[in-house]
Amino acid sequence: MTDAVMIPRPAGLALRWTGAALVAAALVLALIGPLAVPGDPFAQSLIKALSGPEPAAPLGYDHLGRSIFHRLAAALRLSPAIAMAAVLTAGLAGLGLGTWAAARGGWTDRILTILADALLALPGLLLVLIVLAIVPGTALGFWAGLSLVLWVEFFRLTRAATRAVLASPAVQATRLLGFGPVYVFRTHIWPEIAPMMLTAAAFGTATAIMAIAALGFVHVGMRAPTPELGLMMVELLPYWREAPLALLSPVIATFALLLGLTLLAGSRDT
Amino acid sequence: MNTLMTRGIQALMVAVLIGAATFAMMRALPGDAAYRIAAGRYGYDNVDTAAADAVRAELGLDGPALPAFLNWLGDLLRLDFGHSLVSGQPVIAEIGHQLGASLSLAAVAVLLSLIMGPPLGILAGLRPGGMLDRVLLVVSTGLKAVPQFLMALILILILSVQLRLLPAAGYGAARHFILPALALALGLAAVNARIARDAMARIGAMPFYSFAQWKGLSPRQTLLRHGLRNVSVPLLTYLGLQFVTLVEGVVVVEAIFGWPGIGHALVHAIFSRDVPMVQGTALCLGLGFVLINAVIDLVTGRIDPRRAA
Numbered sequence: 001m002t003d004a005v006m007i008p009r010p011a012g013l014a015l016r017w018t019g020a021a022l023v024a025a026a027l028v029l030a031l032i033g034p035l036a037v038p039g040d041p042f043a044q045s046l047i048k049a050l051s052g053p054e055p056a057a058p059l060g061y062d063h064l065g066r067s068i069f070h071r072l073a074a075a076l077r078l079s080p081a082i083a084m085a086a087v088l089t090a091g092l093a094g095l096g097l098g099t100w101a102a103a104r105g106g107w108t109d110r111i112l113t114i115l116a117d118a119l120l121a122l123p124g125l126l127l128v129l130i131v132l133a134i135v136p137g138t139a140l141g142f143w144a145g146l147s148l149v150l151w152v153e154f155f156r157l158t159r160a161a162t163r164a165v166l167a168s169p170a171v172q173a174t175r176l177l178g179f180g181p182v183y184v185f186r187t188h189i190w191p192e193i194a195p196m197m198l199t200a201a202a203f204g205t206a207t208a209i210m211a212i213a214a215l216g217f218v219h220v221g222m223r224a225p226t227p228e229l230g231l232m233m234v235e236l237l238p239y240w241r242e243a244p245l246a247l248l249s250p251v252i253a254t255f256a257l258l259l260g261l262t263l264l265a266g267s268r269d270t
Numbered sequence: 271m272n273t274l275m276t277r278g279i280q281a282l283m284v285a286v287l288i289g290a291a292t293f294a295m296m297r298a299l300p301g302d303a304a305y306r307i308a309a310g311r312y313g314y315d316n317v318d319t320a321a322a323d324a325v326r327a328e329l330g331l332d333g334p335a336l337p338a339f340l341n342w343l344g345d346l347l348r349l350d351f352g353h354s355l356v357s358g359q360p361v362i363a364e365i366g367h368q369l370g371a372s373l374s375l376a377a378v379a380v381l382l383s384l385i386m387g388p389p390l391g392i393l394a395g396l397r398p399g400g401m402l403d404r405v406l407l408v409v410s411t412g413l414k415a416v417p418q419f420l421m422a423l424i425l426i427l428i429l430s431v432q433l434r435l436l437p438a439a440g441y442g443a444a445r446h447f448i449l450p451a452l453a454l455a456l457g458l459a460a461v462n463a464r465i466a467r468d469a470m471a472r473i474g475a476m477p478f479y480s481f482a483q484w485k486g487l488s489p490r491q492t493l494l495r496h497g498l499r500n501v502s503v504p505l506l507t508y509l510g511l512q513f514v515t516l517v518e519g520v521v522v523v524e525a526i527f528g529w530p531g532i533g534h535a536l537v538h539a540i541f542s543r544d545v546p547m548v549q550g551t552a553l554c555l556g557l558g559f560v561l562i563n564a565v566i567d568l569v570t571g572r573i574d575p576r577r578a579a
Contacts, residue, residue: 015411117276118283121559123517126552129540130291134298210417214518217419218525220537233423240427251420259415 019202019263026257030076033069041070041227050243059249062232063239068249071227076253078222079229082139083208086146087201093147094154095197099189101155102162103181113159116152124149128211129220138222142212149211150204157200161193202265206258213254229254273571277564284556289346292549293339351550356542361550365532369554371441372520372531375454378447379516380509382455387462388505394463395470395501396493406463413460418519422453422526441530450527454519458512465508469501503574510566517555 037058045065053060057067101109119127124146131145132138165171165188174184209229215221216230224231232250240247304326308317345352351361394403416424429436429449436448473479474497482492521533528534532551539547 114279114283115287117280118287118556120514121280121284121556121563122287122552123514123521123555123559125518125521126536126555127291129537130295130548130552133540133543134291134295206415214417214419214522217423218522218537220541230419233420237423240431251423254420255416258417259412262411262415 015263019260022256022260030073033073039067039070041074074227075229079209079212082142083205086143086208087204089147090150091154094151095158098155098158099162102159119152146208157196165192199265202261206261273567281560288552289343293342296545352546354547356544361546365550368532368535378451379454383458387459388466391463391466392470395467398471410460410463419522425449450523469504473500503570510563513562
């Protein structure tokens with residue numbers, strides 16, 4: 001169903017580059033920003049609370065007098081790091097299980113598909129919340145919960161594509177020539193699923209960052225004083241009139257990061 | 271019938287998964303669950319060993335894991351959720367209260383998104399590459415990248431803090447619906463519009479569509495007789511899949527706007543480790559997804575009989 005409505009657009013490549021540029025900009029701010037302007041995301045100076053930008057704090061100070069620039073940079077390292085770890089785990093698990101299910105068929109395939117379908121029926125945020133309650137440590141919990149949610153998409157894509165490839169005459173010929181499963185995977189299956197994997201990985205990262213921010217925003221995700229995008233927004237929301245820039249910084253950063261990842265993923269509607 | 275079987279198995283697996291997850295949650299709770307529950311019931315100042323022991327005996331918190339788990343699943347499959355650990359009310363009654371509020375919010379949101387998204391998408395799809403199509407692509411891509419909580423935040427800032435048009439939170443009057451429903455609907459509408467646009471562009475380019483116009487039907491008649499029905503199939507299928515997004519949105523948006531619904535209850539239940547409530551609400555949401563998709567399977571089979579065969 002998903003790829004049946006795809007219509008290639010000439011603008012696709014330009015959009016992808018825009019997306020890559022946006023993601024790169026967020027990462028540059030996160031990684032190089034603190035090197036260019038040294039500072040501590042936790043250091044408080046109550047005298048400067050909610051005051052405007054100055055050279056040591058290019059985005060001003062929050063309600064506790066902490067530099068928003070450095071908190072934002074730390075937040076932009078935290079969420080993408082958790083998201084990418086989860087996507088990597090989920091991608092490997094989905095890839096492995098998907099290929100396995102497609103190659104083995106029978107009950108292996110049936111049970112894994114039923115499991116994936118059941119997970120698909122559960123809202124991702126709910127699973128993440130439950131795992132967060134089980135696993136000690138918030139970052140670890142997010143990683144485990146998000147991996148559990150995200151592997152399904154990789155599994156479904158891999159399984160569908162691999163089944164089609166394995167049934168093709170080319171694979172049959174390869175097998176008759178005596179090549180093993182590793183060779184079949186490398187020359188036939190991987191080239192087919194690699195582009196899909198990249199798209200799914202970009203979407204998965206966006207989903208994960210969204211989930212971390214959303215739960216932070218409703219006070220059930222990362223705990224204060226950790227700098228986290230959603231948490232920063234909800235902390236700064238009461239001071240909107242005094243310091244609009246303070247609230248807008250995490251909002252714009254989150255939007256740019258998510259938009260970049262969506263564009264990078266390409267024009268596939270989910 | 272085959273699709274219904276699949277959905278039935280899916281529903282059963284959903285129940286088992288939620289059972290396993292909540293059981294693990296119960297067992298893995300840090301500290302003694304009995305003390306925690308006793309604190310939730312009687313207040314933190316009134317907890318002593320006697321109260322905790324009473325709770326432990328009442329809920330059977332001791333004992334080996336496997337029989338307890340099977341027992342747990344048995345209760346779940348008989349739809350016997352027990353009582354909320356915090357309020358002491360039966361879980362079913364609590365969910366009954368909250369489900370109505372959530373359903374009405376979700377229904378208003380879906381309705382709003384259907385009013386906004388598909389008509390624009392169909393108009394854009396009738397002229398692929400046109401002005402409307404390009405504008406819609408930009409707008410919907412932008413909207414899709416805004417998570418629902420961020421949308422809620424932006425709407426609150428603009429409409430209730432700056433312009434003072436609408437209340438930022440509350441429940442009861444019709445105007446309380448507008449902001450939360452809009453926060454959910456805009457994201458859904460962005461996706462709906464894209465799907466309608468792609469489907470319309472695909473169908474508009476098919477030979478049968480040109481033939482309908484060639485034999486003398488006006489563009490309007492062609493769209494009404496031959497276009498809409500074909501567009502509605504992918505739209506409905508996606509609407510079913512979007513239900514998960516909607517539920518996630520409901521959980522977050524209810525928490526932000528203080529909406530007394532099932533999502534709000536779920537967040538609170540997880541926060542206070544009220545496992546029976548978590549189980550009940552989670553099961554309700556999961557089975558809701560399966561049910562809605564089963565209905566959509568049947569409806570799309572009716573609209574497009576080729577799929578049912």
